[in-house]
Amino acid sequence: MSPVASGSADATASTSPASSLFRTCPSTGLSVHRSADALIKANAVVATVALLIGGIAAILVLLTRWQAVHLLDAVWFYRVLTIHGMNMLIFFILFFEMAVLYFASAVLLNCRVAAPRLGWVGFALMVVGAGMVEWMMISGRADVLFTSYVPLRADPPFYLGVILFAVGALVVVGIFFATLVVARRERTYEGSVPLVTFGALTAAIIAVITLVHGAAIYIPTYLWSLGLMDVDPQIYRLVWWGLGHSSQQINVAAMVSIWYLLGALSVGAVVVNEKISRTAFVLYIAFISMASAHHLLVDPGFGPTWKVVNTSYFMYMAVMASMLHGFTVPAGVEMGMRLRGFTQGIFGWLRRAPWGDPGFSALVLSVVVFGFVGGITGVTFGTEQINIIAHNTLRIPGHFHATVVSGTAMAFMGITYYVIPLIFRKRVAFYGLARWQPYVFSIGMLIFSMAMTFAGSFGVPRRHWDITFPDAPFELAYSPAVDLVIGVMAIGGLIGAVGGGMYILITVTSVFFGKPLGQDFSEAALEGSVPPGVYTRPFLELPTEDVELEEHGRLGQMPGTMILVSIFMAAFVVYYFVNWKLLSFVWKVG
Amino acid sequence: MHTTGVTSPLAGWWKPAHRSEKIWATVAFVWCMVLFAMMPFWHLKGGQNPSGTRARVEPEAFRARVTEFVEEYRVGEASGIPIVAPPPGSDIYLMGQMWLWYPVLRLQQDAEYTLHLSSVDVNHGFNLYPFNVNFQVVPGYDYALSITPTEAGDFRVVCNEFCGVGHHAMLGRIIVDPPGTQVGSAVPEAAVPGGES
Numbered sequence: 001m002s003p004v005a006s007g008s009a010d011a012t013a014s015t016s017p018a019s020s021l022f023r024t025c026p027s028t029g030l031s032v033h034r035s036a037d038a039l040i041k042a043n044a045v046v047a048t049v050a051l052l053i054g055g056i057a058a059i060l061v062l063l064t065r066w067q068a069v070h071l072l073d074a075v076w077f078y079r080v081l082t083i084h085g086m087n088m089l090i091f092f093i094l095f096f097e098m099a100v101l102y103f104a105s106a107v108l109l110n111c112r113v114a115a116p117r118l119g120w121v122g123f124a125l126m127v128v129g130a131g132m133v134e135w136m137m138i139s140g141r142a143d144v145l146f147t148s149y150v151p152l153r154a155d156p157p158f159y160l161g162v163i164l165f166a167v168g169a170l171v172v173v174g175i176f177f178a179t180l181v182v183a184r185r186e187r188t189y190e191g192s193v194p195l196v197t198f199g200a201l202t203a204a205i206i207a208v209i210t211l212v213h214g215a216a217i218y219i220p221t222y223l224w225s226l227g228l229m230d231v232d233p234q235i236y237r238l239v240w241w242g243l244g245h246s247s248q249q250i251n252v253a254a255m256v257s258i259w260y261l262l263g264a265l266s267v268g269a270v271v272v273n274e275k276i277s278r279t280a281f282v283l284y285i286a287f288i289s290m291a292s293a294h295h296l297l298v299d300p301g302f303g304p305t306w307k308v309v310n311t312s313y314f315m316y317m318a319v320m321a322s323m324l325h326g327f328t329v330p331a332g333v334e335m336g337m338r339l340r341g342f343t344q345g346i347f348g349w350l351r352r353a354p355w356g357d358p359g360f361s362a363l364v365l366s367v368v369v370f371g372f373v374g375g376i377t378g379v380t381f382g383t384e385q386i387n388i389i390a391h392n393t394l395r396i397p398g399h400f401h402a403t404v405v406s407g408t409a410m411a412f413m414g415i416t417y418y419v420i421p422l423i424f425r426k427r428v429a430f431y432g433l434a435r436w437q438p439y440v441f442s443i444g445m446l447i448f449s450m451a452m453t454f455a456g457s458f459g460v461p462r463r464h465w466d467i468t469f470p471d472a473p474f475e476l477a478y479s480p481a482v483d484l485v486i487g488v489m490a491i492g493g494l495i496g497a498v499g500g501g502m503y504i505l506i507t508v509t510s511v512f513f514g515k516p517l518g519q520d521f522s523e524a525a526l527e528g529s530v531p532p533g534v535y536t537r538p539f540l541e542l543p544t545e546d547v548e549l550e551e552h553g554r555l556g557q558m559p560g561t562m563i564l565v566s567i568f569m570a571a572f573v574v575y576y577f578v579n580w581k582l583l584s585f586v587w588k589v590g
Numbered sequence: 591m592h593t594t595g596v597t598s599p600l601a602g603w604w605k606p607a608h609r610s611e612k613i614w615a616t617v618a619f620v621w622c623m624v625l626f627a628m629m630p631f632w633h634l635k636g637g638q639n640p641s642g643t644r645a646r647v648e649p650e651a652f653r654a655r656v657t658e659f660v661e662e663y664r665v666g667e668a669s670g671i672p673i674v675a676p677p678p679g680s681d682i683y684l685m686g687q688m689w690l691w692y693p694v695l696r697l698q699q700d701a702e703y704t705l706h707l708s709s710v711d712v713n714h715g716f717n718l719y720p721f722n723v724n725f726q727v728v729p730g731y732d733y734a735l736s737i738t739p740t741e742a743g744d745f746r747v748v749c750n751e752f753c754g755v756g757h758h759a760m761l762g763r764i765i766v767d768p769p770g771t772q773v774g775s776a777v778p779e780a781a782v783p784g785g786e787s
């Protein structure tokens with residue numbers, strides 16, 4: 001018998017205010033505020049539209065970088081690359097995160113949205129801002145890539161659109177904080193906020209830091225584009241990356257929160273230690289602000305001391321936080337499964353895990369690719385000197401397609417399979433396809449980003465229309481290995497694009513044409529149309545603490561996780577020092 | 591009762607960490623200290639650092655210095671771009687502009703130079719092919735790096751920061767002669783870049 005007690009949700013449900021503004025979720029017993037429902041839906045739908053636009057752009061860019069096809073001309077290549085970066089990194093990710101903020105506050109805390117009307121104002125600002133940016137990009141008035149490094153110049157509405165979008169996001173972040181206050185005051189929950197909400201809170205705090213940097217750079221740049229003031233190109237890069245880097249930290253904090261959420265929903269993962277996980281989230285806030293330095297390691301504006309201090313002290317404590325989560329997330333899954341009776345051997349819990357649940361597989365794939373590929377490459381390239389052999393080569397997009405795409409976007413996709421039944425109250429369309437989607441997307445992007453990183457180590461530049469240099473004054477022919485690696489990259493990217501297309505097909509069909517869920521949440525009624533966690537509800541059964549888990553010698557009570565993180569550590573050390581070795585072969589420079 | 595990520599933990603959740611968590615946290619912390627220590631270590635012992643000396647420079651002032659430099663040491667021309675052969679130990683200049691690296695540099699193997707990189711318009715990216723050495727080239731800033739070519743050959747400078755629609759055509763050249771070569775001798779016009787020749 002597994003040592004579990006059930007029924008803790010009844011307690012929370014009974015304390016929530018009963019009114020027509022709320023509906024009671026038949027799966028979780030939580031009462032869901034109807035405007036939270038609507039705001040989550042609206043943001044999620046727009047996020048998916050951005051993903052679709054960004055995805056089409058991705059295929060066009062990919063088929064151009066694949067020299068064998070070389071689809072677009074130079075003008076449209078850079079234009080579509082700008083569209084890809086903006087839609088994916090800014091619009092898709094941020095609209096989705098707005099939905100996550102409403103979910104983590106109003107839904108998880110059983111609370112009303114503090115200011116739903118204002119929520120719609122924020123949403124409208126974001127949509128209008130994004131619309132202006134899209135219009136500028138498509139009409140060829142903003143061929144500046146998403147970083148828009150001054151003095152490359154876009155037409156003023158481009159910057160104004162970004163500002164409106166950011167103000168809208170700031171409004172939503174404010175509503176998130178206000179909702180937490182309302183929930184506390186109205187006592188909609190007991191004790192502390194759940195870990196997932198806590199993680200979202202850190203993401204929201206970092207979002208404020210980010211948006212302040214955003215204002216500090218986009219407002220002057222807007223004025224500059226109108227001819228009203230000067231902006232120094234190096235200061236621009238410094239402040240822009242204050243925005244650009246901290247926004248990646250929002251993504252990481254949101255992604256890790258979703259890891260905990262997916263673990264809870266799909267297998268009832270426990271939090272091994274609330275203190276450790278929460279401290280790790282706090283480290284993100286405390287140590288991230290100056291990590292923009294690792295985008296400026298080979299820039300002329302800053303000295304070595306500034307670079308070393310800001311990458312080490314500030315960045316490595318955030319790295320440490322990610323390493324902690326990288327342990328506690330799988331450890332929570334392992335412990336949760338062991339407490340539920342899957343105690344066989346070292347990896348019995350993994351073998352018996354629900355690999356067909358797209359929420360669970362997305363979780364595992366996201367953790368693994370984010371950690372092993374994105375994390376290791378990122379920390380290595382973010383080292384002051386190693387950056388010399390990485391900056392602006394394909395190693396960089398190779399790195400971040402493993403973090404923000406295979407990590408963050410994958411986690412977002414995984415949670416969608418739970419959001420469709422729990423928030424949209426629809427069955428997941430083409431559920432058979434949904435079971436495969438995380439694998440197709442993740443494996444495609446894994447091949448893509450590894451090949452891209454590899455091509456970059458030959459020096460192949462990022463953001464480059466034609467690496468055969470037909471229009472250049474001199475000849476340059478990369479080694480034939482590069483052609484091969486770029487071919488592999490293209491195939492991986494296309495597989496990933498198929499996975500992305502599957503996701504859009506499934507979500508759009510479910511939301512707009514899907515079969516309603518009904519009120520019967522039994523296995524018999526739902527099997528094969530939603531992820532199993534929706535009807536098995538492992539997160540409602542909390543194991544008691546008086547059960548001691550078996551000790552596996554030096555590997556302790558979570559031996560599987562211990563082995564996995566040891567493999568990770570070994571890979572990290574090898575990759576890191578191999579790069580120092582590679583660096584030592586190049587020309588002396590100092 | 592254990593908690594999951596969606597449960598509100600009741601008071602008393604500030605508990606001692608699990609033993610395996612403590613072990614991992616220690617390993618992670620020590621590793622982060624190694625990551626930190628490697629950077630100052632390489633400044634002391636390593637041969638490749640992005641330090642240089644850094645100064646502000648007006649784009650037009652930089653262009654004037656480059657012009658003077660070219661006039662002083664010009665030894666020929668390749669694809670319409672002057673080839674410049676400065677003596678070992680001197681200050682040498684490479685100017686990024688849309689969409690040209692100017693001029694072509696001709697250097698001696700194992701000699702040390704101070705390479706000044708800057709741009710007279712937008713950001714450019716210095717990428718040395720085939721060695722994969724990269725620096726950001728920012729208008730208004732003079733990045734003076736001491737460099738020592740450790741191998742002879744015919745190298746390329748790829749621009750790897752987007753600088754407008756002609757970005758992909760921006761390809762420069764650095765020729766490194768074996769030690770002791772006479773400055774002014776013929777330049778291999780169509781040599782394969784980075785070849786072992």
Ligand code: HEM
Binds near residue numbers: 061397405462498500
């Ligand atoms: C099927 C999925 C995807 C494919 C095949 C793909 C492909 C590509 C390619 C080929 C590039 C150009 C690299 C270069 O030339 O420098 C690129 C750049 C980029 N991608 Fe993706 N991508 C995908 C998904 C995503 C997602 C989901 C995100 C963000 C969440 C994203 C963010 C970016 C960013 C920020 C850039 C850099 C743009 C720039 O350098 O200005 N991509 N991608």
Ligand SMILES: [Cu+2]
Binds near residue numbers: 686688715749753
């Ligand atoms: Cu350039």
Ligand SMILES: [Cu+2]
Binds near residue numbers: 749750751753754
């Ligand atoms: Cu360029």
